[in-house]
Amino acid sequence: MRLVRILVDEGDRGEIVDVLEGENVDYVISGENATGDAVLIEFPLPTDAVGEILGRLDEAGYEDTYTVISQVESARTPNAETLMERYAGDFDPLTTRELKSKARDMSNDWRSFLVLMVLAAWIATAGLLSDSPAVVVGSMVIAPIVGPALTAGVGAVTGDREMLAASIRLQAGGLVVAIVGAAAIAAVIRWGMFAQPDLALGSIELIGVRVAPTLFAVVVGLCAGAAAAFGLTTKGPMSLIGVMIAAALIPTAAATGIAIAWRDPVIASGTLVLLVITLVAINLAGVAVLFVLGYRPERSLLKGRPAVGTVLVAALLVSAVALTGVATASQLSHERTVNQVVDAELAERENVTAVAVRSEYGDLSAFTGPETVTVVASYTGNGDPPSHLAADLEDRLDDRTDREVTVRVRFQEYQTAS
Structure with missing residues (x-):
């Protein structure tokens, strides 16, 4: 629940009250301001009703000169339950003020x-x-x-x-x-x-x-x-x-x-x-x-006219977004290629499946620098795991990418009950 307090000019009081009564909103008029030409009206609302009711008040001519919206635990008024039921299934995002x-x-x-x-x-x-x-x-x-x-x-x-x-x-x-x-x-x-x-x-x-x-x-x-x-x-x-x-x-x-x-x-x-x-x-x-x-x-x-600092910050932001976008696209494309190559190579081998594939940079370049690919594979066959898997994967990656790639393979051996 929210408790809304608004300061209304005496001349607009009638229109504001009509809106509240038309929406079955319970309200109280708690007093006048120091000059005596405005009154303070407060009323409880379900949270999801705040945006709609304030919008109706704006249409009725309310000038948003003094608006306070606070959170309350509960409200017991004649129409509180009716309002809660009306807006129970609605999703109304918080107002910009909130x-x-x-x-x-x-x-x-x-x-x-x-x-x-x-x-x-x-x-x-x-x-x-x-x-x-x-x-x-x-x-x-x-x-x-x-x-x-x-x-x-x-x-x-x-x-x-x-x-x-x-x-x-x-x-x-x-x-x-x-x-x-x-x-x-x-x-x-x-x-x-x-x-x-x-x-x-x-x-x-x-x-x-x-x-x-x-x-x-x-x-x-x-x-x-x-x-x-x-x-x-x-x-x-x-x-x-x-x-x-x-x-x-x-x-x-x-x-x-x-x-x-x-x-x-x-x-x-x-x-x-x-x-x-x-x-x-x-x-x-x-x-x-x-x-x-x-x-x-x-x-x-x-x-x-934006300040010089604002322009510099905007330029840095645009540069950061562009740079990270290019780096991300490049790395994700390479990562997809690596996964395709590993999947194709292991599909040709019996008793070997991939557990994890991880790529990391080999120097400070995220775009074209050398890269290390670590493949963790499970082996369920008899005897030693295949000895040339790393070299075969490296050859395939050299054919598919323009990066210098070093491949490392680590096997996790499992015993399978007959």
Whole structure:
């Protein structure tokens, strides 16, 4: 339920009251303002009725000079149950006023935001290096990244340049701080001999799945951003959706920091590209969902002469979107080709099936650089597994792609009962 308070000019009082009575909305007129030419009217509404009723009031001539919408636990009025039943099956997204207010309520001040981002990155670093999914999940719970991720979409679709710019700054600054924090704690762990200095980071499963952009990562980013934006427009809580946003970003940022501390430019570049692609996907999906739900700018983002800083930020955003789009398309196309080649090769061999196929960059280039393909296969036959599978796969990939590819094959042997 929502409690709506509006300040109405005495001359418009009759029209406003007629609308409320026509919709069976119970109201009270609680008093006059200091000048005596306006009255304060308050009335409870089901959450899904707020947008429709306020729209009717606007059509009746209400000037939106003073409107307060607050949440209430319950309301007992003559027509409260009737209204609840009328709107029980409806979905009416929050009004623009409520949407902006809810998005702002989810945002921390920049100091507490950065502190929580560093703490989340430290926890994620410990979880990744210990290969502990439970600890990594804990880092997602405390990460406050969902607030800036959502205010960017809200600022874009409502034309609020200040909100959009502040959100972009917080997202970029928060992830940079998370990477630096992860690198710092990872360096302490490495040089303090709490982990092997020559540890093969790619062999840690929770890091290995984040070494390059994949279709699954893009899908997770898009769906997380879409779910967060849709959830923001409803009366439901956002805590679990916030965990999903953090799940797409915080472990990857920590993996980048770990790779920097271990001086591994291959994994650092791969995880960084994945992080940027996921961040862009989350923001674009959020804006798209809000736009589809009918939110439109109250004023143009480009109204007036944009400041130099605004132009530079816009140019950087366009460049980031273009770069990540090309990198994603290139990597996903290559990933599809690799899967096709592995499937064709293993189809010709008995007792061998693929368990997992993972690609990772071989240098700082996400487009044309050398690449390592690791194939984990199960073998259920007698005797030794096929010895030339890696070489055969590498030959096929050399024929199908223009990249320099190194193939590694690891077998998992199983016994099958007769």
